[in-house]
Amino acid sequence: MLMAHPAVLRNLVEQYDALRVLHAEDGSPAVRRRMEDVAYTLCVSTGTRDIDAALIAARHRLPGARTEDDSLLVSDAPRITR
Numbered sequence: 001m002l003m004a005h006p007a008v009l010r011n012l013v014e015q016y017d018a019l020r021v022l023h024a025e026d027g028s029p030a031v032r033r034r035m036e037d038v039a040y041t042l043c044v045s046t047g048t049r050d051i052d053a054a055l056i057a058a059r060h061r062l063p064g065a066r067t068e069d070d071s072l073l074v075s076d077a078p079r080i081t082r
Contacts, residue, residue, distance in 0.1 A: 009061055016039060019035040023035055039054070
């Protein structure tokens with residue numbers, strides 16, 4: 001799978017967050033459509049199927065993310081420790 005550049009992911013996350021606020025205040029069809037477009041792009045960019053998973057995956061790939069903490073990306077699978 002191709003990986004989106006962190007700058008692209010950051011931009012998409014920021015757009016989605018701003019549109020979510022705008023949608024809560026305004027709720028216009030244009031804002032909703034744009035939010036759906038950004039959500040779709042985030043899902044494609046992160047290889048996920050829903051916006052919540054896409055946001056988690058995108059934030060996980062941004063610089064400064066705690067790479068050793070993948071608890072949000074992994075279900076209750078047992079961990080192997082050495």
